[in-house]
Every structure is written in structure tokens, then in C-alpha cells.
Amino acid sequence: MSGGSAMTGPTCGFIGIGDQGAPIARRMIDAGFETWLWARREASFEPFRDSAARYAATVEELGAKCDHVGICVVNDNDVREVCGKLFPAMRAGSRVAIHSTIHPDNCRALADQAREHGLVLIDAPVSGGSPAAKAGALTLMLGGDAEAITLAMPVFESFGKHIVHLGDVGAGQEVKLINNALLVANIGLAHQALEAGDRLGVDRGKLVELLQSSSGRSFGLEVRGRMQSPAGFRHGGALLRKDINLLLELIPEEGGPGASLAIAAKPFLDAAAEPDG
Known part of the structure; x- marks a missing residue:
């Protein structure tokens, strides 16, 4: 593991380190957040070997380590699958940010499930693609609790430039x-x-x-x-x-x-x- 001392803030996790997710996770790591990664394929970790990233063997292990987890997988089914493993493992009071683009109703249903586990879900799809993610200039379209978003803002600002709170969960997806x-x-x-x-x-x-x-x-x-x-x-x-x-x-x-x-x-x-x- 390399890198300087972590900044004061949440222990973060990230799931979905593909073309857009990988540079988002890298921005979080380089900003000094202790960041755990999980991926189905070991090869997905290779771009992070020179960073301070930490690696979880399972979704559940990542959830147990983290206070804030970002998810950037491909579709609704993938998000549901990840959340089904993640939610029971996380500590009450922790946050989950959905950066994937999914049906707003599914996002709302996941927010209800998160609450049953004492968690807060933030609807946080992104726009700008890999170049904007690498530059820390993504647009974030947020839906969810205002207090939770305020607490999450230092993480979001590590990879986002245009960040707008649009309303309740689902508004960001819409x-x-x-x-x-x-x-x-x-x-x-x-x-x-x-x-x-x-x-x-x-x-x-x-x-x-x-x-x-x-x-x-x-x-x-x-x-x-x-x-x-x-x-x-x-x-x-x-x-x-x-x-x-x-x-x-x-x-x-x-x-x-x-x-x-x-x-x-x-x-x-x-x-x-x-x-x-």
C-alpha cells in the first residue's frame, strides 16, 4: 500500500471499477480517503496497485469496513445484487451512494431497504464519462436526505465539479x-x-x-x-x-x-x- 496519510473523514468503499468507476475511485483515493475496493475480477485491481487502495475479498467484507460506499455497476439487476449483500454488512448510520443509472422506482425501493438496515441511500448518478471523472469534473445529480448529502459532500467533491441536490431519492435518476x-x-x-x-x-x-x-x-x-x-x-x-x-x-x-x-x-x-x- 502506498500514499500519504488519510484525511479525516469516512472510510470509503467503491464497487464498480470500470471505465467510469475506476477514475472516480482513484480520485477518492488520491484525495486521501481510506478506500476499499471490491471487484469480481482480480485484474480490475491492477490500475490501483500504485495507490493507497485496500482490497476486499467480498462485498460483505467491504461493507463491514466502510462508512460510505459508492456503487457504479452497469444496470438495475447488478445494483440490486450488490446492495443485497452490502446492506446487511454495513454499520447503522453508514451511507450508500448509487452512481449507476437505474430506474427511479428501483432506487426508491433500495432506499427503503437501506433504511430497514439503519442506512442512508443517496441517489447520485453521474455525467461526464471517464475524462471528466479523471479530471474531477463530473456532474452529480443528487436525490436524498439533505443532511446525508452534506456529510457526503467532501467525498463527492473529490470527483465532482457540478453537484446539484434535486430533491428526494429518485430525483437524481429522473x-x-x-x-x-x-x-x-x-x-x-x-x-x-x-x-x-x-x-x-x-x-x-x-x-x-x-x-x-x-x-x-x-x-x-x-x-x-x-x-x-x-x-x-x-x-x-x-x-x-x-x-x-x-x-x-x-x-x-x-x-x-x-x-x-x-x-x-x-x-x-x-x-x-x-x-x-
Whole structure:
């Protein structure tokens, strides 16, 4: 184990050290928080061997060591599985922050389960991806008890720059779904704009450069413009399709805002799902 002396604060844990979770955990470690990690694969720990990270053999061991645990796994089922092992092992009064994007109702149900164990759950999805996580500039969309969020803020500030408390548990997930739906809708519109350019014989590189310096610019266009093919974004496209489908469950009416965003996103999501080449 390497690193300097830990700062005064909670003993932290982190579960889900993938592309986005790993830099979040690293920021927590480098800020001086004693931080325990758990992963299914031993290889996931390799990027942390030069850090002060500590390693738990099981979820239960991590829970027993920590006062604050962040979770950044892929989907609802993974979050439920982790929490089912974590909650009984943690000391009463401890906190769990859900950084994954899941259904708001599932987040609320988990908060109820946490309370039964004397724990506090904070709804804390993030936006910005791996680059923002590495820079400590993630956006956090928080839902939950204001006092618990205040206590957790030093941890959140180690990897977040734009941190907003939006309301009760579930509010953070709702806003994250709107954000992701708008992102993929913008990518879908950019995809259609580039297809229009192709149909008219416009050089794609010049079109992207021109649009990005004009009133049609958007982050969605930047994302789509970097792609050689939507099929190369298959994994990300599948996650965004999941998120827009969750929003449609919350706002199901035909012709409503959820449906409008889904319609805009569809051309790109369909292209991303096609076999590459």
C-alpha cells in the first residue's frame, strides 16, 4: 500500500471499477480517503496497485469496513445484487451512494431497504464519462436526505465539479434519464444531418467542421462526428437505449416528451445496433 496519510473523514468503499468507476475511485483515493475496493475480477485491481487502495475479498467484507460506499455497476439487476449483500454488512448510520443509472422506482425501493438496515441511500448518478471523472469534473445529480448529502459532500467533491441536490431519492435518476435521452436525441439528429450531407454529396469532414462553428453545433454532433461508424458505439448505444426506454416507462404517453426524444434518437440507435462493416 502506498500514499500519504488519510484525511479525516469516512472510510470509503467503491464497487464498480470500470471505465467510469475506476477514475472516480482513484480520485477518492488520491484525495486521501481510506478506500476499499471490491471487484469480481482480480485484474480490475491492477490500475490501483500504485495507490493507497485496500482490497476486499467480498462485498460483505467491504461493507463491514466502510462508512460510505459508492456503487457504479452497469444496470438495475447488478445494483440490486450488490446492495443485497452490502446492506446487511454495513454499520447503522453508514451511507450508500448509487452512481449507476437505474430506474427511479428501483432506487426508491433500495432506499427503503437501506433504511430497514439503519442506512442512508443517496441517489447520485453521474455525467461526464471517464475524462471528466479523471479530471474531477463530473456532474452529480443528487436525490436524498439533505443532511446525508452534506456529510457526503467532501467525498463527492473529490470527483465532482457540478453537484446539484434535486430533491428526494429518485430525483437524481429522473434527471439523469432526461439528460441521457436528450444526449442520444441530439446524436440522432446529428446522425440525420450527416446523412443529409452524404445524400447531397457534401464532404463529411468539412460539414462537421462547418456545423461545429455554426448555429447547428451541439455536443451530440461532436460525439457523432468523431465516429467512423455508429456500429463502433454499440455498447454505448445499448446503454443509452436502456436509459431512453426507462424514461418512456416514466412518461409513456404517445406524442409525449419521452416519445419525441425516442423518435429523434431512433435512427442513430438503430444504426449503432447494426453489425459493424
